[in-house]
Structure formats: structure tokens, C-alpha cells
Amino acid sequence: MGIEIPDDRITRHQLAWELVEIFEDLRIDQVNELVAINVPMDAVEFFSSYADYFCNGETIDARTRKRLPKLMLLGYLLRLLEERIDIEPEPFDA
Numbered sequence: 001m002g003i004e005i006p007d008d009r010i011t012r013h014q015l016a017w018e019l020v021e022i023f024e025d026l027r028i029d030q031v032n033e034l035v036a037i038n039v040p041m042d043a044v045e046f047f048s049s050y051a052d053y054f055c056n057g058e059t060i061d062a063r064t065r066k067r068l069p070k071l072m073l074l075g076y077l078l079r080l081l082e083e084r085i086d087i088e089p090e091p092f093d094a
Contacts, residue, residue: 012082019078038080039073047072 010018023031035044051068060068 010085015082015085016078019074019081023074034077035073039076043076044069044073047076 026034047069051065051072055065055068
């Protein structure tokens, strides 16, 4: 028996894709403004330092290493958005 979501409610999966589509249309200065308004500077610094820590000793190419903090930031923004619009929880299957 799964969670039933009314047709007018958005799922976490749909929300994630919507956020990606929005980010694709933003200019760099708009992304920077969005981050500055919504993400504490210590979180941005944490993502960068944690990505460096995580990648050390691993065989991760430079391109991926550079993108990891941005991916973590996107996940953080998605989580903030989920909390703000009160999305029904879905099971997490990793």
C-alpha cells in the first residue's frame, strides 16, 4: 500500500526535475543571487571543503571534482524547496 498523492500535488521527483529546468534557464548572476539569498555562506564553504575531502584519495576526474560542490548545493536547494512547499514524504531507496 503506497502513499496516494492527489493529482494536484507534486511529487519529490517532479519537483527535482522542475528545479533542474529552472536552473537551466538562469543566468550565472541569477544563480549567484539565488544562492546568496537562500544558502548560508558557511554551507557553501562546507560543500567545497567536503567535496575536496571526499575526492582526496579517490580516482575522481577533475571535471567531476569541480562539479561535486555544485551538485551538493543543488541538493541543498531542493531540500529547502521541499520543506517550504510541504511535500508528502516518499520512501527513499538508494
